[in-house]
Amino acid sequence: MSVYTEVGRDELIAFIGEYAVGNLIDYQGISAGIENTNYFVTTDQGEFVLTLFEQHEFAELDYFLEVMTFFFKHGIPSAHPAEDKQGNYLKSLCGRPAALVMRLAGHTVDQLATLGQCEAIGDMLAQMHLVGEKFKHRRATQRGAEWRESMAETLLPHMSAEQAEMLKAELDFQQHYSDLELPWGVTHSDLFRDNALFIDDELQGIIDFYFACDEFLIYDLAVAVNDWCVNEQGLIDNERYQCLMNAYLQRRQLNEAEQSNWNLVCRAAALRFWLSRLQDQLFPREGEMTQIKNPDAFLKILQQHRHNPLSLNTLQNA
Ligand SMILES: Nc1ncnc2c1ncn2[C@@H]1O[C@H](COP(=O)(O)OP(=O)(O)O)[C@@H](O)[C@H]1O
């Protein structure tokens, strides 16, 4: 969903007037997206995206704006937040925290990804992980093992006996996730096809850093593989997988611990989105325009990882 909070024209004119971005010409609610309210905003000086944060309070939002600014300044194509006349990135609108960011060119990938797009994402994700070593702000994940366990508890009573049994077995398998000693740092943690903008195979930008957090770097990689590499059958496709992974590995090799835990982390990443999509389906939030993504897509990916683990052997890791 995208418009949980409706913004009136006069309110927006007053809000825009606090920035040096020109006068409002037009604005339009964006139907894509799930977490926040988003509008495309056109002024006589440019194109922007207005986000009203629906899930976060003021205090925690600085981190995300720091992440976006950091990546932008370090050559990762991402949307720089606009500063108001007082130098603030974060403001208040309609009782919600709000930010205005640059509108990037291109379109999100609404179809299956091309091999070129998989390669571009693998390459950019590795660059983010390398440059991210210098990022000093810390934020714990909100969708980690603890969240997965407690959300599973909430959802178990609503599941078929077969799915509930599988979920319990999966939680059992993943029970030591938090004890793993794997390279970690700032991650996007939601780098799906609908969070990257492309013109053909040229990556224009990465958006929606609002799940960014400290996580295992290969969790971020697994999130991307689980979405970018799917084929018509909704399964991870070997060709796309090879393209994304080889592009990543050319810049950043996986150490032994990462290699031996790759299947576990791919499963944790699939489980996270299966559970969050089930949560959205079973407990939808109210709004004017809504979209709920299909949880079964991630059940299928999770099953694939359980029965046919992705190999690292044919890839270019040293
Ligand atoms: N900086 C941006 N430039 C261009 N389009 C954007 C930008 N930010 C968001 N969008 C558009 O808005 C949609 C929803 O944004 P997103 O951040 O994914 O929302 P949500 O946080 O609600 O999931 C995207 O799919 C994209 O089409």
Ligand SMILES: N[C@@H](CCOP(=O)(O)O)C(=O)O
């Ligand atoms: N990418 C997740 C949902 C998170 O919402 P987003 O629209 O903010 O990316 C999914 O596909 O389930």
